[in-house]
Amino acid sequence: MAVLLVLALPMVLASGSLATELLIFALASMACNLLLGYTGLMSFGQGIFYGLGSYASGLLVLHLKAPLLLTLAGAMAIGAFAAAGVGWFAIRQRGIYFVMLTLAFSQMFYFLAYSLPDITGGDNGLLDIVRPNPTMMGATVFDIARPWHYYGFVAAIFVVVFVLMQRLSESRFGRTLLAIRDNEARAAAVGYDVRAFKLAAFVVSGAVTGLAGGLHALLSGIAPLSSIEYHVSETILLMTIIGGSGKLFASVIGAAVYVLAADWLSSIWPRWMLLLGLLLIAVALYMPQGIWGVLDRLARALRRGGEGPGARIDTHKEQA
Incomplete structure (x- = not known):
């Protein structure tokens, strides 16, 4: 299904940037689904990993002139590292206290980014991020300067990540996460280290979300302060809930509906967020399991x- 999606988008969308953004948010939504749908953890900290991935890509390109793959690897690494730190504290609480901890971390990282303008650019963010072409032995392998060329590169990454996460969710690790979601006490009673599995899920989710943030920074050419706001976490959660938690491709559907609806509604009415809110209310009332x-x-x-x-x-x- 992932392959069919990336092949179909150029046929139905006129904008390569919009199609690329859809796949990027689909990556972030899949990462969130690993926590929400498979582990039962509603995290408001996804914006941390997304924003740090954006900053990492921008800093590596602007200051180190890093090649493309190293830039994206750095975004994944910083996302995984931050997720390990946030998760180590957050998984010690449950329910509303877990949610409050992740929200508190989200606010803390936002103000930290705002307070370090020499590194993050402060309120202006990082500007003029040049998109490096993938190279091999000094030669350009693929030119990704044009929107649809960059879409092809992101689409290849999306398919690879989707396949890997699908296998992960169907493995013993994924089935254990489902057991923890359904009955944490019973999973602990049969010998599973619940905290270790939760932390591992956090790290994987953080790495993929950091990758999404890095790809988006290269798409837009900026790493704005808004990329690390808690509103990003809300948006990623909404995409996951709209699509339906517990199925990876449902996250892709949720991201597609949100991105396309936002693009369409914004062209109809400046206060399009009100219309989007009505759509979300309808989903909550009549589609409890998502689309x-x-x-x-x-x-x-x-x-x-x-x-x-x-x-x-x-x-x-x-x-x-």
């Missing part, structure tokens, strides 16, 4: 309808 849940119920209904009465009669005969 993925609605699509799943429709698919099941179609399968039952496709069986026909004859299939149901044969089933009853077999049972008799």
Whole structure:
């Protein structure tokens, strides 16, 4: 499905930058889903890792002239490192106290970025970030200066990350996270180190979110202070909830709906956030499992309808 998505977007969207932004936020939403949908942790700290990834990319390009892959690796590393630190403290609490801790860390990192203008650019952020081309032995492998060329590069990364996270979610590690989400006390009773698994999920989520932040900084050419605001965490959480937690591709759907709806509504009315709020209210009231849940119920209904009465009669005969 990930491959079909990246192939379909150039056919339905006129803007390469919009298509690229969609995939970047899909990465961030998948990372959030690993915490919310698989581990049961509602984190308001995703904006920390996203913003630090943006800053890391900007600093590496502006001051060290780092190559593209090293720049993105740095964004992932700083995201994972920050997630390890935040997660080490946050996972010691549950419920509302966990949420409050992640929100407090989000505010702390925001004011830290604001207070260090020599490093982060302060209120102005980091400007004039040049997008380096991927090179091999000093030769340019692929020119990503144009929007659709950069989309192709981001699409390749998106597919790789999606496949890796899908395998991770289906592995023993992923099934253990689901067990912790469903019954943490029972998972601990059978011998699983619950805190270690939660921390590992935090680190993976932070690395992928940092990657998304780094890719976005290279897309826009800036690493603004707003990239580390708690509003970014809210946006990523909303994408995850709209799509539906517990399924990775649902996060992609949620990101696509949010990004495309925001782009469309902003062209209709300057106060488009009000319209988006009404959409979110509708999702909360009538789609508690997100858009993925609605699509799943429709698919099941179609399968039952496709069986026909004859299939149901044969089933009853077999049972008799």
